[in-house]
Amino acid sequence: MKFVAVTSCPTGIAHSEMAAEALEVAAREAGHEIDVEVQGAAGSPPLDAATIRDADAVIFAVDATVRDIERFAHLPKVEIRTREAIDRAPAIVERAVAAAERGASESGAQGAAAATPAAGTGDDEDVFASVTGDAKGRAEEVRRWLMTGVSYMIPFVVAGGILTAAAFAITDAVEVTEITVFTEEEGLFLPGDLDVSTIAWIGAVLLSIGGVAFSMMVPVLAGFIAYAMADRPGIAPGLVGGLLADEIGAGFIGGLIAGLLAGAIVNALKRIPVSGTLKRMMPVLIYPLIGTLAIGALMVLVIGEPVATANQALESWLTGLTGANQILLGLLIGAMMAFDMGGPVNKVAYAFGILSLDAGNFAVMAAVMAAGMTPPLGLALATVVRRRLFTEPEHRAGQAAWLMGASFITEGAIPFAAADPLRVIPSLMVGSAVTGALSLGFGATLQAPHGGIWVIGVIGSPLLYLLAIVIGTVVTAACVIGLKSLRRSGQRAEPVAA
Amino acid sequence: MTTISDLITPALVTTDLAATDTRTAIDELAQLFEADGRVTDRTAYVETVWAREQETGGTGMESGIAIPHGKSGAVARPGLAFGRSRHGLDFGAEDGTPADLIFLIAATEGDDDLHVRVLSRIARRLIHESFRMALREADSPASVVEIIEQEVEL
Numbered sequence: 338m339k340f341v342a343v344t345s346c347p348t349g350i351a352h353s354e355m356a357a358e359a360l361e362v363a364a365r366e367a368g369h370e371i372d373v374e375v376q377g378a379a380g381s382p383p384l385d386a387a388t389i390r391d392a393d394a395v396i397f398a399v400d401a402t403v404r405d406i407e408r409f410a411h412l413p414k415v416e417i418r419t420r421e422a423i424d425r426a427p428a429i430v431e432r433a434v435a436a437a438e439r440g441a442s443e444s445g446a447q448g449a450a451a452a453t454p455a456a457g458t459g460d461d462e463d464v465f466a467s468v469t470g471d472a473k474g475r476a477e478e479v480r481r482w483l484m485t486g487v488s489y490m491i492p493f494v495v496a497g498g499i500l501t502a503a504a505f506a507i508t509d510a511v512e513v514t515e516i517t518v519f520t521e522e523e524g525l526f527l528p529g530d531l532d533v534s535t536i537a538w539i540g541a542v543l544l545s546i547g548g549v550a551f552s553m554m555v556p557v558l559a560g561f562i563a564y565a566m567a568d569r570p571g572i573a574p575g576l577v578g579g580l581l582a583d584e585i586g587a588g589f590i591g592g593l594i595a596g597l598l599a600g601a602i603v604n605a606l607k608r609i610p611v612s613g614t615l616k617r618m619m620p621v622l623i624y625p626l627i628g629t630l631a632i633g634a635l636m637v638l639v640i641g642e643p644v645a646t647a648n649q650a651l652e653s654w655l656t657g658l659t660g661a662n663q664i665l666l667g668l669l670i671g672a673m674m675a676f677d678m679g680g681p682v683n684k685v686a687y688a689f690g691i692l693s694l695d696a697g698n699f700a701v702m703a704a705v706m707a708a709g710m711t712p713p714l715g716l717a718l719a720t721v722v723r724r725r726l727f728t729e730p731e732h733r734a735g736q737a738a739w740l741m742g743a744s745f746i747t748e749g750a751i752p753f754a755a756a757d758p759l760r761v762i763p764s765l766m767v768g769s770a771v772t773g774a775l776s777l778g779f780g781a782t783l784q785a786p787h788g789g790i791w792v793i794g795v796i797g798s799p800l801l802y803l804l805a806i807v808i809g810t811v812v813t814a815a816c817v818i819g820l821k822s823l824r825r826s827g828q829r830a831e832p833v834a835a
Numbered sequence: 836m837t838t839i840s841d842l843i844t845p846a847l848v849t850t851d852l853a854a855t856d857t858r859t860a861i862d863e864l865a866q867l868f869e870a871d872g873r874v875t876d877r878t879a880y881v882e883t884v885w886a887r888e889q890e891t892g893g894t895g896m897e898s899g900i901a902i903p904h905g906k907s908g909a910v911a912r913p914g915l916a917f918g919r920s921r922h923g924l925d926f927g928a929e930d931g932t933p934a935d936l937i938f939l940i941a942a943t944e945g946d947d948d949l950h951v952r953v954l955s956r957i958a959r960r961l962i963h964e965s966f967r968m969a970l971r972e973a974d975s976p977a978s979v980v981e982i983i984e985q986e987v988e989l
Contacts, residue, residue, distance in 0.1 A: 351894070351902040351940065351958040358959035375955075400891065423962065424897040424929060 338369045340433055341389055341412070342396040343403050345376040346419050356398040356422035357381075363426035369434070376404050384408075386568055390478070394437035396429060398422035407565065411481035413437050479597075480757070485565035486596055487756045488730045490558040493550050494752055495737040500547030502744035502789075508540035510788025516541035551748060555589050556580045558755055559596035566600025567607065570620055574599035574628035578636055585641035586648065588680020589751050593758070594640070599632040644681055651685045656692070663700075663777045670701065671708035671773025671809075675765035678712060678747040678754065691786055699782035703796065706745050706783055707776040707806050708769035710790075713742030713749030714806070715768045715813020716761070722814060726821045731756065742810075745789030753817075760820040768813025775805035839957075839987045840980075843915040846871050848976035852918040852937070858885055860924050861903055864916040864939040873941055876909035880941065883907040893927020895934045900961055901926035904940035914941045915957065917979055919970070936970055960986045 342360050346352040357373040364371035372388050375381045386408070389395075395412040397403055398419045413436040415429060422429050504513050516533055518541045519525050528538040556579035563575025578595030585591065603624055611619060651673075658666055673686035690705035720727045720735030727735065734752040741749030754761045782797035796802050847867050854860035858881075865881050868874035884905035888894060895901040901924070916939040923933025938957070960966045966986050973979045 351904055351938075351955070354955040354958040355896075355902075355962055358962040362962060420896060420929060426962075 338393040338434060338437055339388075339391060340364060340369060340371040340394055340396060340430070340437075341384055341392040341409070342371060342373045342398060343376060343384075343409075344373060344398045344419060344422065345403060346400040352400065352419040352423065353398075356419040356426075359423045359426035360396060360398065360429065363430045367427065367430050367434075369430065371430075376401075394433045396422070396433050398429070407485055408568070410485060410565075411478065413439070482562050482565040482597065482600065483593070483758075484728070484756050486558045486560075486562035486593075487752045489561035489564075490554055490755070491730050491734050491752050493553045493557055494734065494741075494748060497547045497550030497554065498737055498741040498744075498746050498749050500543045500550065501746055502740045504540040504544035504547065505744050505788050505791045507543075508534070508537040510791045511785045512537055513540040513544055514787065518542050518545055552583070554748065554751065555583050555592035558589065558751075559592040559599065562593065562596025563600035563603065566597070567603035570607070570624035570628065571600045571603045573625045574603055574632045577629045578632040581633055581636035582640075585636060585644055586681050586684065587636075587640060587644045588677045588683065589748075589755060590677050590680050590758075591636075591640065591644065593755060595632060595636055598635060599628060602631045603628045648681045648685055651682065652688065655685060655689045664774045666701070667704050667774035667777035668770040669773075670704050671770035672766040674705060674708040674747065674773070675712050675750075675769035676762065678751050678765075683709075683747065694784070694786065699784050699797065700777055700780065702786065703781040703783035703802060704773040704776040706787070706789065707781070707802065707809065708773040709747040710742050710745050710806055711768045711772045711809035711813050712747055712754075712765040713738035714810040715742075715765065716750050716753045716817060717742060718810055718814040719817045723818050723822075726818060728756075743790040745787055757821070761817060764816030764820055765813055767816050768809045768811075771812045772805050772809025775808060776802060779805055781805065839984050842913060843917065843980055843983055844871070845976035845980050847914060847916040848979045849918045850973065850976060850979065852920040852922075852924075854920070854924070855922050857888070857924050857926060860918065860920065860937060861885060861888075861939060864918050864937065865941075867916045868910075868914055868939075868941050871914065873912045873914040874909055875911050880905055880907050880909040883909070884939070888926070893925075895924075895926025895928035895932070897928050897930050897932050898961075898964075898967060899923075899928075899932055899934055900936045900938070900967065901928075901934035902938045902940065902958065902961075904942065906942040906944060908944045910941045910943045912941075913943050915939070916941075917970075917983070919979075936967060956987050957983065 342357070344353040344356040344360070353375050357375050361371055361373055372384055373381070374384045383405070389408050389412070392412055395409045395414045397414060397416040398421070399416070400419050415432045415436050417429060512533070516531060516537060517526065518538065528535045531538065533541075556576045559579025559582060560572050560576035563571030563578070565571075575596045578599045579592045582588070582591030582595045587594075606619070606624055606627060655669075658669070670686045670689065673682050676682045687705055687709075690702040693699075693701035717735045717738035720732055720738075724732065731753060734749070738749040750761075750765060754765065779798055779801035781799075781802035783792070784795050785792040793799050849863070849867065852860050852863055854863045861884055862877070862881050865874060865877050865884075868880070869877045874880045884903045887905060888903055893901070894903050903926070918937045918939070920935050920937060923935050924937065925931075926934040926937070928934065938961075966982075969982045970979060973982055
């Protein structure tokens with residue numbers, strides 16, 4: 338087997354080196370290959386991305402934090418203190434073999450007891466760890482890249498989502514979006530200047546901060562997907578690709594694609610054989626410049642146009658459906674709202690709702706909002722009902738998703754969708770379609786373009802409306818749990834097309 | 836260029852530590868540094884090393900080695916002192932094995948130069964049983980230094 342290891346101690350002189358030597362000797366004697374990165378004063382150069390990719394497991398023999406630990410996120414791991422590696426390296430190597438075979442992570446526990454493989458699918462095994470066993474699979478590698486991007490994105494979603502929800506909650510959800518607190522030309526406006534209440538003004542400030550946090554979401558997702566693929570050189574092209582995805586209206590799915598492409602581009606650049614001065618210039622000049630240019634050109638020149646064309650086609654098609662079967666319309670709008678959560682398809686459905694609002698049809702807007710609320714709500718419910726199916730970052734995102742869902746901030750579902758698009762997005766679409774159809778079927782109406790639960794006062798048939806949302810939430814959660822459990826039981830046989 | 840001979844000399848070796856407790860043993864080896872002009876403020880240096888021992892639960896290993904070390908402003912020149920103990924000293928090895936081979940490292944503040952590599956190299960060799968055996972059997976400070984020099988080819 339091939340292992341990688343990181344050893345590290347606070348002074349980085351003695352123990353990290355001894356642990357490294359001990360692991361190297363023990364692994365070689367047991368007939369395995371190992372590459373060790375010593376992090377510390379003397380240190381060794383960082384391990385190659387390719388070496389890490391091809392490893393079967395990672396051993397952390399550390400008394401200090403591991404630098405850039407994300408690099409190893411896809412590997413089964415054994416985590417111990419340096420001294421354990423020094424004293425019992427052969428046993429540690431055996432544990433690494435067991436971890437690699439089992440494909441599960443183990444950590445911490447000292448002494449001989451820890452050498453016993455954890456039984457089956459115990460509670461210590463989260464879903465992310467349980468799938469890392471087939472890390473060889475291309476699909477699992479993609480999933481790891483997506484997870485890395487998602488884990489960096491979540492703080493932005495949480496901050497943006499809660500600030501936005503707070504703005505809607507403390508004041509009139511419609512009024513607050515129409516207050517401009519700051520312009521470049523005229524600077525800050527105070528409540529007196531704008532003739533609005535202080536509380537509405539505070540809401541507007543929260544909203545503008547939350548909006549900026551939200552606008553970072555797709556770029557950060559793309560940037561750190563590329564980072565997971567190509568290390569640091571991936572970040573700049575990925576971030577720029579993500580910003581452009583937003584720019585051309587391609588939403589978070591565009592961001593996913595931008596991140597994956599940017600990572601692939603930088604990895605391709607890395608394979609160009611160069612030497613001497615040029616080699617030194619690659620990371621400082623070539624990767625960022627050519628990588629960013631290439632991803633930018635792809636987004637603007639190649640991907641932008643079809644996205645715009647598809648948007649227009651969807652829009653005219655949807656407009657043509659006005660007056661058609663209400664239930665069918667509800668299903669369709671619902672599914673569209675959940676498809677890309679703030680992306681182009683979602684925007685078409687939302688714009689259709691606004692258009693209908695202007696035309697005096699208040700039922701469509703109600704369906705749009707309900708369908709936009711169930712994705713985060715359904716996922717939040719799923720994380721509570723089946724904790725084990727979700728990773729730790731997802732649990733945190735799930736807590737914030739309650740508030741976001743209730744506030745019609747569909748983006749709260751994006752972390753889940755980005756991490757596992759092929760299972761999560763269809764589930765969200767089913768739940769939202771059900772909710773959209775029910776809302777229209779119940780004849781609920783809404784005269785505000787946003788606000789979620791906070792505009793309940795202007796909803797016609799509020800109780801039935803809430804019922805539609807609750808049903809959609811439960812359907813969403815059930816579908817997510819169903820699809821995710823499917824993978825769990827049949828995980829080895831079932832490759833994820835990606 | 837730092838070589839192993841710059842770091843350890845027979846003057847920094849004792850094959851029979853008098854101390855019967857850990858802290859005194861560290862002080863005893865630190866005296867060798869002080870006498871050699873490598874450590875200017877012994878009390879401060881020993882305090883640094885001791886604090887680190889306390890913090891990490893000890894640098895003792897099951898193979899009977901301990902590598903107490905300290906990076907301190909009290910160190911004028913980096914060095915490596917070696918002491919062998921008949922008594923065995925408690926450096927907090929996981930299984931309680933007393934340490935009989937004690938390497939005390941003195942590193943200068945902010946120094947991550949070649950001597951760090953030298954010390955790292957020694958640390959790496961200590962994993963090997965043959966090295967430890969030779970150190971246990973060496974009959975004089977000069978032969979200890981010779982063994983270390985041989986083992987740590989630079």
